[in-house]
Structure formats: structure tokens, C-alpha cells
Amino acid sequence: MSPGPLHTFGELLTAARSDSPPRMAVAAAAESAVIDAATHAMRERLVRPIFIGSCDRIRRLADEMQISLDDVELIEAPDPVVASALAVRLVYEGQADLVMKGLVRTKNFVRAVLNHEFGLRRGRAMSHVGVFESPDRSRLMLLTDSGINIRPRFSRKVEIVRNAVELAHALGIAEPKVAVIAAVETVELPTMPATLDAELLRRMGQAGHFGPCIVDGPLAMDNALDARTAEVKGRGSPVAGHADIIVVPEIETGNAVYKTIRYLAGRDLAGLLVGATGPVVVTSRSDSPESKLYSIALGALMSRA
Numbered sequence: 001m002s003p004g005p006l007h008t009f010g011e012l013l014t015a016a017r018s019d020s021p022p023r024m025a026v027a028a029a030a031e032s033a034v035i036d037a038a039t040h041a042m043r044e045r046l047v048r049p050i051f052i053g054s055c056d057r058i059r060r061l062a063d064e065m066q067i068s069l070d071d072v073e074l075i076e077a078p079d080p081v082v083a084s085a086l087a088v089r090l091v092y093e094g095q096a097d098l099v100m101k102g103l104v105r106t107k108n109f110v111r112a113v114l115n116h117e118f119g120l121r122r123g124r125a126m127s128h129v130g131v132f133e134s135p136d137r138s139r140l141m142l143l144t145d146s147g148i149n150i151r152p153r154f155s156r157k158v159e160i161v162r163n164a165v166e167l168a169h170a171l172g173i174a175e176p177k178v179a180v181i182a183a184v185e186t187v188e189l190p191t192m193p194a195t196l197d198a199e200l201l202r203r204m205g206q207a208g209h210f211g212p213c214i215v216d217g218p219l220a221m222d223n224a225l226d227a228r229t230a231e232v233k234g235r236g237s238p239v240a241g242h243a244d245i246i247v248v249p250e251i252e253t254g255n256a257v258y259k260t261i262r263y264l265a266g267r268d269l270a271g272l273l274v275g276a277t278g279p280v281v282v283t284s285r286s287d288s289p290e291s292k293l294y295s296i297a298l299g300a301l302m303s304r305a
Contacts (some may be wrong), residue, residue: 003043004170004172005140005171005172005173005174006140006142006172007137007138007139007140009114009133009268009270009290009294009297010017010136011130011157012140012241012270012294012297012298012301013044013046013293013294013297014169015172015301016046016297016298016300016301017044017045017046018045018300018304019033019045019048020242021042021046021047021048021050021300022048022096022097022098022245022300022303022304023047023049023050023090023095023096023097023098024038024041024047024048024049024050024097024098024099024100024281024299024300025050025052025086025087025088025090025095025096025098025099025100026038026049026050026051026052026053026087026099026100026102026298027052027053027080027082027083027084027086027088027099027100027101027102027109027112028052028053028080028084028101028102028103028104028109029049029051029052029053029083029102029103030053030054030057030058030061030078030103031061031102031103031285032061032065033145033285033289034102034103035051035058035061035062035065036065036067037269037283037289037292037293037296038051038072038100038296039062039067039068039069039072040216040289040293041297041300042071042298043196044293044297045199046293046296046297046300047098047229047296047299047300048060048071048174048266049072050071050072050073050074050075050077050087050090050096050212051069051072051073051074051075052074052077052083052087052090052102053076053077053078053080053083053103054076054077054078055074055075055076055211055270055302057078058074059074069244069293070217080103080104080105080108081104081108082113083104084101084104084111084112084135084207085112085115085118085199087099087112088112088118088119088120089102089112089118091120091277092118092119092120092277093118096278096298097278097279097303098278098279098280098281098300098302098303099113099120099278099279099280099281099284100280100281100283100296100299101280101281101282101283103285106160106282109282110148111167111277112236112274113126113273113280114126114283119276120277120278120280121276121277122163122275122276122277124159124163124275125149125156125159125160125163125275126147126148126163126234126273126274126275126276126280127144127145127148127149127159127160127163127164127274127275128144128145128146128147128148128254128271128272128273128274128282129143129144129145129163129164129271129272129273129274130142130143130144130146130147130258130261130292131143131171131269131270131271131272131298132169132261132268132269132270133267133268134141134269135154135169135225139244140171140173140244141243141244141245142164142168142176142245142246143244143246143248143257143258143261144160144163144164144245144246144247144248144254144255145160145247145248145251145254146234146248146251146254146255146257146258147251147254147258147271147273148251148273149250150250150251150276151189151250151251151253152250154197154200156192156199157201157205157247158201158209159275160247161180161201161205161210161215161245161247162210163179163274163275164176164245164247164274165178165210165211165213165245166301167272167274167298167302168213168244169211169212169225169247169305170301170302170305171212171301173244174212175212175213175214175218176212176213176244176245177213177214177238177239177242177243177244177245178201178210178213178214178215178216178217178239178243178244178247179216179217179219179223179224179239179240179243179244179246179247180197180198180202180215180216180217180218180219180247181194181217181218181219181220181221181222181224181246181247181248181249181253182194182195182196182198182199182217182218182219182220182249183195184218184220184221185218185219185233185235186218187218188197192247194218194250195218197249198217198218198219198249199217199218201215201217201247202215202216202217210237213245214238214239215239215246216237216238216239216240217247219237219239219240219243221224221246221257222262223235223237223240223241224239224240224241224243225241225243226241227240227241227242228241229241243304251263258271262291267268268288268290268291268294269287269291269294270291270294270295270297270298271283271291271298272295272298272299272302274302278303279298279299279300279302279303280299281295281296281299282295283295
């Protein structure tokens with residue numbers, strides 16, 4: 001647990017550094033951006049990488065980039081599916097503390113994570129949580145779910161909120177403010193079932209089902225992000241304008257918001273799959289080197305929490 005709330009990605013890197021960093025198994029590591037990100041994280045004292053993939057190709061790529069692999073363990077597994085299984089098994093057996101996706105299709109990687117024999121299930125659903133700096137860069141905010149759960153039913157949304165709150169606590173946010181997003185601020189049935197889910201999640205939050213946090217919903221996105229707008233609309237709430245966690249109704253909304261932050265606002269994001277027995281780092285090939293580094297730092301911090 002962080003001693004206090006982390007406000008920026010710079011503070012995240014500082015908090016995640018360690019003289020005894022966790023071991024990170026990298027599945028299908030034979031890709032230049034993956035090698036660069038993991039070895040950069042190693043130099044920052046965030047993780048100790050274990051590269052799983054075609055060892056000859058990994059060495060050749062590292063040589064081309066003039067990257068030393070002296071302190072990196074290599075495990076031969078040219079097939080990406082096999083490499084994913086081996087990486088996940090290392091975490092399952094306690095030989096690694098977190099796992100990172102390399103050059104392998106996400107569905108094949110996640111299938112290994114969910115494997116009944118050696119996967120990282122812990123009795124609840126996994127969800128993707130994106131982390132980004134607030135518009136005024138005064139704090140870190142969380143967005144969920146933009147990558148795993150397509151159209152989650154209410155029971156799955158309960159797990160999505162719980163996962164995000166757990167990660168917020170690891171970031172030092174003692175009582176995160178959770179905004180459950182819908183198009184309007186009132187329950188509208190049958191046309192907008194997401195509004196009822198938001199209202200029920202709010203009630204569960206009040207009853208303490210998610211631990212220390214404040215949950216409010218349904219909230220339109222403008223109310224969640226701007227206190228003045230919420231005041232004008234008569235939507236008073238400790239969450240309105242101060243949300244730490246944005247919970248979207250389905251993956252289309254989450255994916256659009258995530259990419260809007262990345263490409264329209266030009267901000268870096270960190271991303272993590274939460275809800276497994278160990279942190280799961282899933283980055284895109286199009287992510288910036290900084291985003292990859294922040295995602296690894298997030299996984300390293302979560303592995304200690």
C-alpha cells in the first residue's frame with residue numbers, strides 16, 4: 001500500500017521502484033518494443049524480467065537495439081500460445097510475481113491467464129483498469145472497463161467496481177470517489193438499464209460492500225468531471241467533479257473514452273488487468289514507450305499491494 005495518494009505518473013514510478021523488484025514473466029517477448037519496455041523497466045528498478053519466446057530472435061533484436069540482456073532470464077518457447085502458458089504458469093507456481101503480454105493475440109494470452117489448471121483465477125471476474133493523470137494533473141484517475149467485459153451484467157459490474165477500488169487503494173487513494181456513468185442522472189426504465197445498475201451500485205457502496213469508497217450514480221460524464229456543471233444541474237454529490245474512478249456501462253463507451261484520452265487529449269495512460277491472483281500487464285503495440293513503462297510500474301506496485 002502506498003503511504004499516500006499518488007498524484008502523477010512520476011510519483012507512480014518513484015513508488016514502484018525497489019531494490020528488490022518483483023519478477024515479471026513476459027510472454028512472447030521477441031518483439032523490439034516489448035524488449036525495450038521491459039529492459040527500461042529493469043533499469044528503473046521496477047521489475048526483473050523473464051523473457052519467454054524465441055531466444056535467438058530476442059538476442060538478435062536486443063543486439064540491434066544495443067540492449068544488454070546480462071541480467072535477463074531467457075526461456076525458449078517460440079510459439080506465442082505456449083509462451084503465454086509458460087509465463088502464466090511461472091506466476092501460478094510462485095516463480096514470478098506478475099505477467100506481461102508480448103507479441104501474442106490478446107485472446108490467446110487471456111485464455112492462458114484464465115486456464116483452469118494453472119491460470120490466475122481467484123474466484124472473481126477480471127477487468128481492465130486504465131490509469132491517467134487528471135485534466136489539471138493534480139491526481140491519478142481510473143477508467144474501467146475498456147478492454148475485457150463487453151456488456152457486463154450487474155453482477156459483473158459489482159466485480160468491476162471492486163477491482164477498481166482495490167487498485168485505487170494500491171495507489172494510495174484511501175477513500176476513492178466512484179462515478180458510475182450513464183447518459184442521464186435518473187433511473188430510466190426500460191430504455192436505459194444502465195441507470196438502474198448505477199443506482200444499485202450506489203446503494204451497495206453506501207452499504208459498505210466495496211470497502212472504503214464513495215459510490216454515486218447514475219452520473220453523466222460531465223457531472224462526474226465538472227463540479228460546476230453538476231451544481232448547475234442540481235446534482236450535488238461528493239463524487240461530482242471529483243471522481244477518482246470512472247465506471248462505464250459497456251466496452252464501447254470505455255474504449256472510446258480511453259482512446260479519446262490517448263489520441264485527442266494526447267495523454268499517456270497505464271493499463272492493468274485486475275482481479276487475478278497476480279497483476280497482468282497488457283499493453284498495445286501502439287502505446288507510447290512511456291505508457292508501457294507506466295503500465296509495468298502499475299503492475300509492480302500492485303504486486304506488492
